[in-house]
Amino acid sequence: MTMTNSMLINGIQVTGDGEAFSVINPATEDAICQCNMASVDQLDQAVAAARAAYPAWRDTPDAERSRLLHQIADRLEANADELARIIVQEQGKPLALAQMEVGAAAGWTRYNADLEIPEQVFEDSDSKRVIGHRKPLGVVASITPWNWPLMIAIWHIMPALRTGNTVICKPSGMTPLNTLRLVEIMNEVLPAGVINSVLGEAEIGSAISGHADINKVIFTGSTPTGQRILVNSATTLKRLTLELGGNDAAIVLPGSDVDAIAEGLFNSAFINMGQTCAALKRLYVHESQYEAVCQKLATLAEQQVVGNGLDDTTTFGPVQNANQYRQVIELVDDARNQGARILCGGSPSADKGYFYPPTIVADVCNGTRLVDEEQFGPVLPVIAYQDVEQAIALANDCSVGLGGSVWGSDTEQAGQIARQLECGTAWINNHAEVLPHIPFGGCKLSGVGVEFGLEGLLEYTQLQVINAPK
Template identity: 50%
Template sequence: MKTYNTIIGGKQIIPTNTFEVKNPATEDLIGYAPISTKLEVAEAVEAAKKAQPAWAAMADEERKGYIMKIAEVLTDNTEELATWITKEQGKPLGGPGSMFEMQACVGWTQVPASLDLPVEVVFEDDTRRDELHRKPIGVVGAIAPWNWPLMIAIWQIIPALRVGNTVVLKPSEYTTIGTLEMVRMINEVLPAGVLNTVSGTGEIGAELVANKDVGKIMFTGSNSTGEKIIKGSAGNMTRLTLELGGNDAAIVMEDVNPEAIAEGLFWGAFLNMGQTCACAKRLYVHESKYEAVISVLSDLAEKMPMGNGMDEGVVLGPIQNKMQYDKVVDLVEDAKANNARIVCGGKAKEGKGFFYPITIIADVEDGTRIVDEEQFGPVLPIIKYSNIEDAIKSANRLEAGLGASVWSANVEEAKKVASRIEAGTIWVNQHGAVHPMVPFGGVKSSGYGVEFGVDGLKSVTQSQVISVNKA
């Protein structure tokens, strides 16, 4: 079985220690991933630091050209990398799965390559001219998650490189190989040291965070790890972009046609088996449409084929890892113990793989674990409300504030409700629809900073004002 390597300074680093990587659908061993040493983390940061001045000094159009070469590499290797995503993360190849993730990788590479951060004249009169310039920060440490391992790595890597930073990337220990392979391929078209990798558990991530030569950390993942990153980086005054947990609320208003919104609601909740920070994770439905919405969602759930993502026709895969699987099971069992109604699913599948059926839970209330804790899996609690004010209050009662959605036949009324929800993005008649031109980030405990678009590029720069005396 093959052992995979990290890349430091353009060279593959053969590991002294490794860990097993298994397919979550079959539990079969698929390869060995490296465990970086503390010295290798330091060497990766040093390689990035050494390469950064020349990378930043390049003409902007030349750096754009390199980014477009990366897009070509991703396009040319889409099938191979998508296969790694399916084998390692579990999502199916087709549908909203691994090929979809790779298409997103390409798009989120091409768009930053098309964007500019021109010099802004922020003030000018007869006596002075003040210009705001955007400068790279230096070395960016990127820590990627396991749910969209390649796509979110690209979200971190590409904007940082685009504006002249260099990067050290640590993939999740649950989905390491595909990400390392992607970076190996990208390195074939980049100058040495511009993009480096380290690998291993959270200890390796902590080493990266604590390194005084890392000017910014970009992290997507859990609140608990986000808090550790804040503490670990504090002594270095490191800039942070943190995209943390969601527990997104979705509000279905009384004027909806349940059949018309069923598919949008379903995939808003169960895209990637619900293992998406911005999935709908608690659904508030007006009492007049409560049973109808439950019915259309459960009908869809029963029709969706689940299995090994490498098999044709599968649209739903396993939960990615045992830790998350156990959490999902525990939350459902707790809901059962508290007299919730299990509309469909609710019982683990037998056999190998971390498969858990799409589970819809009714007759639950705020304050129960299945509502208040982010399940991050294929389970959706549906809560009944009678007054829209109560639904808004419920949506805002938790500290999570990544995304939310409002569903209504009256868009203007939905927008009024949306404006009162405390979240970074509130979608109307859709959920989780991110776009590479549209800033995305959370409020409250869902993190801070934004990604995507011009604002995302600005977030990986530091401002410099040049003030000229005209007299």
């Protein structure tokens, strides 16, 4: 398979003028492609192209923009196998999960294509009519992470285009290849300059967040990087959507049917090898069922087949990159040194590749690094509690608040407890489910703004009020 390593600016393939870097396959640690970062001058060229394309795209009839997004979804489906295999090679996830990512990306595109913004009528009296309508912002910059590289790019790009904005897309340098290919595919449908891609790390990210001709930045990634974007954007007061770190807690209520919920707990914690912002990352279980839940989760973990995502038998891929791999090892070793029980896993593979088995860690508590810090990998700490009030307090004892969940047979009780969790989304007998029509965002240090649904779409627009006498 030939990997696209070129950026695309104003419809033209461009090689970056900046530093060369290798894209590494985490299953083999081998370089699969060489790319070059953009220079700041090339970023300026991309912004200028998006700015020049903006008036015509803004004025494109709404139905035509909808049609073109559906056409992009058609192209995603036509190239699904290629995109999925690129994802596996640069991100590591099993092929079936990568195929799901591509399918969801096409579905999310179609959902956005069909979204409509209703006119708001604030007053319609004998004397006046006051209405609100939504205008696009201008140029939107998308900065995406390495865990769901195609899916999150779609989340950022499609509502921006749907509402009449033009886009600059900067993927993670860890996983740039499928996003570069995505932008190529989109340029088969869209006018030149409507969507552009650039590569780079801190220098380009900083230039994006401070750029006077970029009207909005949407970023998914770590809280420290989000904070830097917020500071850099202050002089231009550009709009921001920041979906930042999470350390999601789940509470299993006393009397829960362990057999009924165990698989849901496991899948919520280990989706994408635990490398998901809203994955379940801290599990609080009542002491009466603590050992039963721990052992059931360990059994499920031991059934996983860890390996290269392109192997048919693999159910569990590698950690995506060396830094995250070392972080996972360090957090588990720290917990072990403090007396934690490692019920399964707990040691990196001796083979080449960033392989770390799904690991269940018992007998830990708040104050342990593995509990307090977002592990963002294939490890789940399980913490015992004595009463529900204690569990709520422990779950909320955290500086971030992306998601949370409550698990139990009494869904009314679970709902009452869920409302006490300090997080943007609280699930009941579920976790980490995101849907295109349901707004999603965090509180505390987990971000600013929301994505998805009409509320998410409106974040790409400016409200203008028209106040007219009759």
